[in-house]
Amino acid sequence: MIHHREDARMGLQAPLWRAVTVFRGAALVYATVLMLAGSREHTRPWLGWTVLAAMVAWTVVTGVRYHDPAGRRWTWLTADLAVTLTCLLVSMLVVPAERLAAGGATLPMAWVAGVVLVWALRGGRRAGGIAALIVGAADLFLRGAVTSATVNGTVLLLLAGGVMGYVSRLTDDAEARLQRAVELEAATRERERLARGIHDSVLQVLALVQRRGTELGGEAAELGRLAGEQEAVLRSLVGVHDTAAAAGTADLRLLLGRYGSPRVTVSSPATPVLLPAAVAAEVAAAAGSALDNVTVHGGPAARAWVLVEQEPDAVTVSIRDDGPGIAPGRLAEAAASGRLGVAQSIQGRIRDLGGTVAISGGPGQGTEVELRVPVPRLG
Structure with a gap:
């Protein structure tokens, strides 16, 4: 070399x-x-x-x-x-x-x-x-x-x-x-190749599991539902890559909108919420982790509401649910026992972006997770 x-x-x-x-x-x-x-x-x-x-x-x-x-x-x-x-x-x-x-x-x-x-x-x-x-x-x-x-x-x-x-x-x-430009171009082509491979194989398998699970019913239906959610998340990540390659920015509304379902309501501004593609992808992934926790701890019947708010210098995403809520000290206990879902998938992502995470709620009151990230200067 x-x-x-x-x-x-x-x-x-x-x-x-x-x-x-x-x-x-x-x-x-x-x-x-x-x-x-x-x-x-x-x-x-x-x-x-x-x-x-x-x-x-x-x-x-x-x-x-x-x-x-x-x-x-x-x-x-x-x-x-x-x-x-x-x-x-x-x-x-x-x-x-x-x-x-x-x-x-x-x-x-x-x-x-x-x-x-x-x-x-x-x-x-x-x-x-x-x-x-x-x-x-x-x-x-x-x-x-x-x-x-x-x-x-x-x-x-x-x-x-x-x-x-x-x-x-x-x-x-x-x-x-x-x-550096040559290395970046090579890395970009490799990501595009992997994205095509994911689109042609993994996404098709997840879609098949979702369809067959729904047809079989019972526990298979729950498995199919989870496969469908993961397919949506994976499609959003592939979509983020394409958007980033084309323009360098992504509309956070579109990424979060993919999480919408009969039990998840997504509310966002009427105008695009533009962020650098990498930042938007991390915020959407953190929101997706929060929604996964709603299913895990609240059950398949739990409902969630996602609210996107845009300010001149920051973007806030709030995820609120009607689940059982969080018992005092449960997050610290989970981190101490090695379960770092919230600490890494949510707090770690937002912290790396220079933002903050606020989690509130008590037993029987549901949970609200607020993600707030600064808006980098575009262009």
Whole structure:
């Protein structure tokens, strides 16, 4: 995985490496023009042309080598720096000393900036700065004194290394975002595949159990009823996924409306109650758990009423039933004994959303569960 990401990063930086090769070619043309113009003043013109030929050959070699991500290794970059310094320092054998001291052109001139750019591209701003300082120190040694030429040249090299290092970091960030986007797309496709599988298999089985249980009657009818409720819950979850994929939001009224039945009355506003799809799914699941508790503790004849209220900054869902109510301390006793239905399925879900849960009611008075969640900013 590490090598894969490194190769992907290098691939994303490929245009920058090509740009450095183009820069070196242009700088080589400039060095050739200066050689033609000043060769009469050179002490060893033949050596100057030899250095220029070496620069041409090295530009071709590095251009080919750096085109392949495998060739962008520090061994090659170190060799690149050594060749650049050699071409620069040979200038003292070709260009008169007094001309160099006065700020005259060296043999490679701007060509030396190429190695600073590749170091910054490969290792970031720090590596680019190191290469710039090394080249600047060699230029200072060559001229023998601190002049405006040495100062300006070093500053420009530092700026070039800093800018290229910054661009290199931007490409790293872009590659990381691209990697996360690819992983998110893969996860989304996997969820869609699972949703299709659920729709084609599990939901059909639950629907069959509901139908056959109703036909058989007795205890089988109760089993069929439970299967039907679970089918509705599962369909709502699959529906939430589809809504989230399409728009990123879901209408809480529609999710809670699936719980409606002859014994469950759902009341909601006339306008959509829009929440982020994941938030709406968790609120609906918590409400479904509360309705399951109504059946478990109140029996199949217990009735429930679900009320949805929308406020500017929050949404409240109240689930009230006419069951036997909750004895004092029963929730704490259930949690202590390991029965965490309310603590996890209801309170845990809403707590994770930054909301609150209020449970009230006493023996013979029914139970009311109030779910209140803040409304996140959409868009």
